[in-house]
Amino acid sequence: xxxxxxxxxxxxxxxxxxxxxxxxxxxxxxxxxxxxxxxxxxxxxxxxxxxxxxxxxxxxxxxxxxxxxxxxxxxxxxxxxxxxxxxxxxxxxxxxxxxxxxxxxxxxxxxxxxxxx
Amino acid sequence: xxxxxxxxxxxxxxxxxxxxxxxxxxxxxxxxxxxxxxxxxxxxxxxxxxxxxxxxxxxxxxxxxxxxxxxxxxxxxxxxxxxxxxxxxxxxxxxxxxxxxxxxxxxxxxxxxxxx
Numbered sequence: 628x629x630x631x632x633x634x635x636x637x638x639x640x641x642x643x644x645x646x647x648x649x650x651x652x653x654x655x656x657x658x659x660x661x662x663x664x665x666x667x668x669x670x671x672x673x674x675x676x677x678x679x680x681x682x683x684x685x686x687x688x689x690x691x692x693x694x695x696x697x698x699x700x701x702x703x704x705x706x707x708x709x710x711x712x713x714x715x716x717x718x719x720x721x722x723x724x725x726x727x728x729x730x731x732x733x734x735x736x737x738x739x740x741x742x743x744x
Numbered sequence: 745x746x747x748x749x750x751x752x753x754x755x756x757x758x759x760x761x762x763x764x765x766x767x768x769x770x771x772x773x774x775x776x777x778x779x780x781x782x783x784x785x786x787x788x789x790x791x792x793x794x795x796x797x798x799x800x801x802x803x804x805x806x807x808x809x810x811x812x813x814x815x816x817x818x819x820x821x822x823x824x825x826x827x828x829x830x831x832x833x834x835x836x837x838x839x840x841x842x843x844x845x846x847x848x849x850x851x852x853x854x855x856x857x858x859x860x
Contacts, residue, residue: 660846670835670850683847715787721846733846735789 629654631720631736639742645706648739652699652720658682659701660733661693664715673716676701705741713743746771746838750851757826758859764811765821765854767836775841778812779848780821784832792834795819797841823856831858 632651640646652659660683661673672685676695693703699720705712719733747770757763769778780792795803795812803810807827811820823830836851 658846660848662848669852670848672847672849675846685847717787717789719789719848731846732791732794733848734791738787 631718631734633716633718633736633739635739636737637740637742639744640708641744642708642710644708645704646708646741647702647704648716648718648741650701650703650718650720650736652701652718653722653734656720656722656734657699658721658731659695659699660719660721661701661703662717662719663687664717664738665711665713670717673703708743710743713741715740746773746776746840746849748836748838748849748851750836750854752854753852754855754857756857756859757823757830759826759828761826762822762824763826763856765823765834765836765856767819767821767851769817769819769836769838771817771838773840777839777841778810778819779837779839780808780810780819781835781837781850782830782832783835783853789835793821826858828858828860831856 634649658677660675664670675683679695690706695701715738717738719735721731721733749768776797778795782790782792793803793805793808802812807824809822833853833855835853837848839848
């Protein structure tokens, strides 16, 4: 099985622009979670999507949004970029079902390195 | 809210030796999972080992084992027979066990160096 893929791998933007990052989960996985990793704040949960619905959300401003498509691929969008948005954005997929609770391993992608100038 | 604390920013171990990475957490939940993830320079997060809170037996995966002390809310990782390939950032993480939660709460990480 192919692993989680994220595109693009590297991105450079300027302040005020917007950006869209993409994540393709492992085939059959319906849950996709996004994390932001920075040297100052560490790894922080952004949101999780399951069956095209946002199921969980972290403590980030409304400039951060996401969506999931019927094929489980997910995108996250950051509008009006700020210097502090420079980070590694990681996506993780799992086969977690509706009932939750049962452990389903999360598999991480290689990340997208976003640099805001 | 749950918190995860890793008090060792950096650790060093000689090849073939044993090292223990520390992690403490805080939660009021009784059902949860704990994980250790490895992040090498490639930045790909790799699951090393997991522990279900309801299990008293400590998890073991080859050279990796944990010491899970539920009452003390402590979850340390022991790496035996350390190898050069073990050099990486190690993150302790927490996940609620109930409902549909999949959110992972991470510690700040411990950078492990492996020397010859």
